[in-house]
Amino acid sequence: MADLSYFHGSRVSESPDTPSLVRISNHNTTFYNGTSADADPAAFPVNQPTMVTGASALSALGNGWLAQQVARHFGEGGSAVIVNRVVAGANAQATEANIIGDMAQRTGIYAALRCKGLLGVRPAVLVTEGDTGAIIEGGAIGAVLATAGSNLTEAPTVTASGGGTAAGKVLPVIEAVLGEGAAAGTVVALRIVNPGRLMSAAPTLAFAGGGSHGSKVLPTGTVNIGDVGNPIVTALQIVAPMVRARAYVDGPNTTNAAAVRFRKTLSGGRILPIDPRGLINDGGVPVAVPAAPVFAGIRSRVVMSPDGVSGSVSNKPIRTLAGSARTIVYPEDSNYLNENHVATIINENGLRTWGSRLATSDLIWAFDSVRATADMINDSLEQIYFEWVDRKFTAGNLKGMIEDGMAALRAFRDAEHILGGKVWLGDLNTPTLNAQGKVFLNVEFEPVGLMEQISITTHRNIAYYQLLLDQVRGAIDNGPLTVS
Structure with missing residues (x-):
């Protein structure tokens, strides 16, 4: 805002409200x-x-x-x-x-x-x-709590049995997690300490202990098996x-x-x-x-x-x-x-x-390059709009914000990284939220994809025989070929 205090004469000041230039962070490290x-x-x-x-x-x-x-x-x-x-x-x-x-x-x-x-x-x-690339085959991928039990004063022990007859089978190690506060006296989760391996069937879980409360009820649970990730x-x-x-x-x-x-x-x-x-x-x-x-x-x-x-x-x-x-x-x-x-x-x-x-x-x-392109654009937009944080909430600044984003998207489009894009004010903008310093922008763009599958269909055309015959007849009538 201009300084409205008294001054007799002319003076020049440089506006701090300059556009934010698109800065593309290093996406090649x-x-x-x-x-x-x-x-x-x-x-x-x-x-x-x-x-x-x-x-x-x-x-x-x-x-x-x-x-x-x-x-x-x-x-x-x-x-x-x-x-x-x-x-x-x-x-x-x-x-x-x-x-x-x-x-x-x-x-x-x-x-x-x-x-x-x-x-x-x-x-x-x-x-x-x-x-x-190493995975655990036939391991515990999830322990599901069926009933939480009640009146437990300590976490019960969990023992797995069964799991099939595959050679080299190792049963999982599972812990019960006792709840606190409103969930006190119950088990709130089962934690897989060791997933085991090479189980061909889901093991059976047995619960014991849980304290000495006379009316305690032990929980129940099951195990899901599958390939455990690296x-x-x-x-x-x-x-x-x-x-x-x-x-x-x-x-x-x-x-x-x-x-x-x-x-x-x-x-x-x-x-x-x-x-x-x-x-x-x-x-x-x-x-x-x-x-x-x-x-x-x-x-x-x-x-x-x-x-x-x-x-x-x-x-x-x-x-x-x-x-x-x-x-x-x-x-x-x-x-x-x-x-x-x-x-x-x-x-x-x-x-x-x-x-x-x-x-x-x-x-x-799915495409690696599409994910990379979106990451680059999202990074760049964050950097552009970081420069606008804490500026005054005015019509000029709102327009400038949108234009800065549009300019960046045009640059990405001209470089053939995206097919097009735009920036606009979102519907979430309301006076009650704007008064709290919140501004909502929507951005859309479409990264350039890949031609992963190129299909080529070939056709036969026997009319080319007629062209061949016409060429030969022309050579007989007008060219070096003669009929004896």
């Missing part, structure tokens, strides 16, 4: 989480996300998992990565625990939550060390939406059926399962290596290409592999995997990535 025992601890502190902008920094990473996969990422033409180094444990289980990390302490996979604050960059793709992937499914990223993970690397079975344990719509692993030539010996870093490096290469964020990771030449750990026949094997949202490697005119469907049942968000 991959987060790598894993071990590298011989890394320089000064350059790569444990559980401290560190930016690596080029292959020249790899010497400080040593020769561990991180160094190998980041080198493969750069070998595929990928750009800068964020590295989070974790320490190897005394055994495989301890190492896996370090890889997964702790949400409260922001370690392991959860260190990705610190990238924006520490480095000013939110990773777009997450890749981690670990046997991400704990590393579970952590990725938690972190990925929190940072607006997708995670690339390797499958079991055994059979096509096992890869699809693994995919069915995934959820959240931000995991790209890849199977099988790749092969490298190590002194004449084929060695299986993770495929996820290969796909991540290629994805980074695509984002830097004219296609940009809306480009697909699929059907791109692979530079760093000598083969795949299992032969995938195109189109028979690859169609089965891709239809079930498992990306793979095919050998058609050289090794190439094939498939880009995320593990989701929501088909409108």
Whole structure:
């Protein structure tokens, strides 16, 4: 507002109400989480996300998992990565625990939550060390409380029995959770401590204890069995939406059926399962290596290409592999995997990535590039409208907000990332809410999709015989051919 106090003369002031220019955050950074025992601890502190902008920094990473996969990422033409180094444990289980990390302490996979604050960059793709394709077959996937019991003074013990006769069967370990307050004296939940494995039938639960109250009633419950998902992937499914990223993970690397079975344990719509692993030539010996870093490096290469964020990771030449750990026949094997949202490697005119469907049942968000495009636009809109926070609630500012959003969407449309979009004031805007400083904007846009299936129909046309005959007759009548 203009200064209305007395002043005799002319003076100029510059308005602070300027448009917010669209700022597209870096959507081409991959987060790598894993071990590298011989890394320089000064350059790569444990559980401290560190930016690596080029292959020249790899010497400080040593020769561990991180160094190998980041080198493969750069070998595929990928750009800068964020590295989070974790320490190897005394055994495989301890190492896996370090890889997964702790949400409260922001370690392991959860260190990705610190990238924006520490480095000013939110990773777009997450890749981690670990046997991400391992699942527990025939484990407890849910413990259902049928009746809560009553007059319990302590949590009853729970014992599982049965579970079928499969060799190697391990019964689950389940705890009863005693309620508090209004729910005191009852069991409010059953917690699966250990899911067990290889059960072919649902086990029976028996409850005992529960205190010495004379009229206590013990609860009842049942167990559902199925394939229990991988704990590393579970952590990725938690972190990925929190940072607006997708995670690339390797499958079991055994059979096509096992890869699809693994995919069915995934959820959240931000995991790209890849199977099988790749092969490298190590002194004449084929060695299986993770495929996820290969796909991540290629994805980074695509984002830097004219296609940009809306480009697909699929059907791109692979530079760093000598083969795949299992032969995938195109189109028979690859169609089965891709239809079930498992990306793979095919050998058609050289090794190439094939498939880009995320593990989701929501088909409108199936394509990896569509999810990435929406993430980029949502990030950009948040940054634009952050600049408008705490400005005055005026007609000019409302119009300016809408125009800033429209300008950003036009830029994305002109870059062929979206087909179109618009911004408008939402119906939730009412005087009672506006007076509290709340403004509601609606935004719509449509990311550019992919031509995943191109159908070609060929036809025969015997009329071409008539054309052939006419050509020959013309040559006889007017050309070099003569009839004797």
